[in-house]
Amino acid sequence: MEFLRDTWILFLRLVRATMRMPVFIILSIAQPILWVAMFGALFRSVVQIPGFGATSYVQFLAPGVAIMTALFGAAHSGMGMLVDIERGVLDRLLATPAARGSIIAARLLNSGVQVFIQAGLIVGVAMLLGAKAQGGVGGILLVMLAASLLGAAVAAFSNAVALLARRQETVIAVMNFVILPATFTSSMLMSANLMPAWVQRAANVNPVNWAIVAARDGFEGTAPHELATRLALLAAFALVCGLFATGSFGRYRRAM
């Protein structure tokens, strides 16, 4: 209970800080919309490749861009942690009776909620551009949920790196090193049917791909059992990342 309460208190602090950055909010809304429009236009003819398996690229793209936004947005979560470390805010929080895990959980919740809203906007824009939510409102919510779970996991990982490295350059380098390979070993932009075999194998163990396939199944209203399994896997992955980040406080404490 105390953990949830502390998480909520610390989450509200992050939300308040976000609300005071109008430029950040505007760009966070504009960026995914631009991505859908741009990628949609650029890759429109890809669906004509034999074996792609989809008829409309926007239809195919929308869940993928929702997950891409989660991945890229949440990757920066650790930068906020670094600012807290540099300003002494983290030490001040650690010197209170607040549960350690709640300091991490608040950041996961923050990333998860931001991504949830962005994913909803992306799906909305895609539908304006002609995509159809075959899975209905429930399906749209599943896209948003898959994006949040991945966002929380990536945010946790980013925070763990921040606590362990305590350097901006390292956090940026590590996250960049992870993000692009994770993107290109997934069916975010390209149908799994057209991937080389080794990329398919990589995609099978790539949490980013789990999120994309789950979001796409939700949006299309297909494969409910596999969808549930993938969401459970994502939730477990987010939990493991969260525990890893919380465990990093021990290392931080020894290094202080």
Place this chain on the structure above:
Amino acid sequence: MTSVDSVAPSAKEIPRASDALAIEARDLAKTYSGGVEALRGVSFSVRAGEVFGLLGPNGAGKSTAVKILTTLSEPTGGSASVFGFDVVRDAREVRRRIGCVAQASGVDFAATGRENLELQGRLFRIPAQELKRRVDELLELFALADAAHRPSRTYSGGMKRRLDVAMGLVHRPEVLFLDEPTTGLDPESRAVLWREVRRLASGGLTLLLTTHYLEEADQLADRLAIVDQGRIVAEGTPDGLKSKLAGDRISLQLVESAKSAEARQLLGGLPGVTGVLADAGRAERVYAHVIDGPRELPTVLGALERAGIAVAGVALTRPSLDDVYLNATGHAYQES
């Protein structure tokens, strides 16, 4: 003042603040993974209601000691307790009882002064009604009421520091740790903070403050420990430490540092001189402790002149913490 030999209370028992040891450090050691030894066995105790100063130059290990006592860092040797609670095993109990004002601030710039205070209060589980009153009271007390609704990034250095101290006090801690509270402050803000520290101390709060300003330790601390290279080299009240060095100090600046040893030998042989020191870092500086400065000064200078040791500068001073530090460490204090 409480008695010196009061016994530390057993854990899990909340002691009354007036008859207990507030802080006890036993052989605290901290070696970082890179091999840097920040603390090499530091022991001291702070009685409840006392203002205790850790004085030393930058890098002496003061902040490391504070980080261990406030549960932010783990010692690699020794142990420490706050009101009987071990800082490693009972970290949570310790955190409930302490307030921290760290060197690196801790103010969330994106939040207003009021929000910063409220966040602290909530994390310490102060009920909403009471918290509102407490925050108003602190804003008033620290002259921040007019700026309470402004993001703290717009505050001046002095205001940020005051907010910092106020944040450490929201939950009415039993001990307040102040790590270099006046570093980087202008003289006026420093004076305001000193006044505040004295007021808190007179209210019975136990304070541990670190500083690299000799004057600050002298002015504020009831007792102090001088820390140098991870060790405590002297401990006592400011007056007690100074009175151990009876007499005056004659500080000499020689023209040639090569003559340092000769000068020391010569001065050591004079009847009125009780001790001779050279600055370990700058050999041309030689210090002679004498019982009666004005009487011995001509003798000292005459002896040096007869020996052909040229003097570039001379000063006669009453003993200060500077001398205590020099005496304990063998090198002159540098405030930087």
